[in-house]
Amino acid sequence: MQEEVKKHTQKIYNTMRNPKHTFTEKIKEVLIEIFIIVFAVTLSIWLHSWSEHKHQQKEVSTFLGNLKDDLQDDVKILDKEKEVYEKTNLGYEKILSLTSFQLDSIQKSNTKVYFPINSQGPKLNIDNYESFKSSGKIGNIENEKLKQKILNYYQRLVPSINEVDKVYNDYLFKCFDKMIENADKTEKGLYSDPKFKKTIYFLITIGKNNMRVYDKNVKLGANELIKEIEEEMNK
Template sequence: MKNSEHTLGEKVKEIIIEIFIIVFAVTLSIWLHSWSEHRHQQKEVSVFLANLRNDLQNDVESIDTEVKAYHKTNVEYEKILALTTFQLDSIYKSKSKVNFPIHSHGQTLNVGNYEGFKSSGKIGYIEDEKLKQKILTYYQIYVPAANDVDKMYTDFLFKCFDKEIENADKPEKELYSDPKYKKTLEYLVKLGRNNIRVYKENTKPLAVELIKEIDKELGK
């Protein structure tokens, strides 16, 4: 600006060029930083999705195990319900006992990786909106629903145990012919059927679908 050899037009031109260079440098720096941060975020997403895929694969296997267990215990409970007074007498005369199967249904599905990623506020890093919504639906709706139906089943199972304890001083055959006990066992069977439906028609299909969606996302 103090150089008298330059005209006003030349000075203005040089100022504009310098401003442009500064703006360009700052913009480029911001863009490179954003690009680097975005790249880092997407690496975190890829690691998360890979871990989530393993969790979902384990969920599918656990679901199959739970469904088989429900089927097996339901068959045994239905056999108990079908026992007549004559059959019960015959069992106890031969000094045999009625087999009452027990299978505890607790936390079946894996939520550790999801909860860790969610609590760190990184779920928003997933750019595929459909995939993100399916993940949220699975872990926020389907997993809690599966846990709830398992808990309800276990509660009714303990009602059967309570009834057995209450009748501990009576012949066992009276327990299995007791209307209240049989009604409790009937509800246990119904709950078992319902839980099989929840796992087979809701939870497992979405888990399988998510595995396929994640495979596509990781294969990009």
């Protein structure tokens, strides 16, 4: 393009110095050359912009495809984590339902009460999102609704899991502290202690709340986002 502009500029220069042409002819030829230059530059800019836009949208398409795979994996991870919550809560509920007679039997048989230990905290897939975001390419997603759903999922919903799981794990460690504090007590003394039972009760309650967050917030958000991505990719 630079050579073409240089060539037509030289023609303008030569035209203006040509003594055989009248002034009117010179102006006419100069205007034609200027038009050619402007058209060529405009076309070049348009082609470059079109090519760049096409490249950006290809990157967006690849990103959305990878993101869809990540989200589908997230749903599976959340389902598995929810199963762990349900199983663990069932174990805690069994502990709370132990009667004095049952605790006596456990103590006499010199056995231990099974206390489930599962520190919660699913590892969701955020690498593709973080990489695309850090490269400044999120703005290339032209579907504003889809872009906002992506940002909402990764900036609000995903962090909410860490927040609720942290509360749960904090209460789990409180149970450990109670066990240490009551290390000199029998199984019956520990598991019939009102404060210890109350801590387990809150642990169950928080676990149920966290399962709702998984299902009604994050998993629902992931499924909605998958649907939006599929619609966008099928356009």
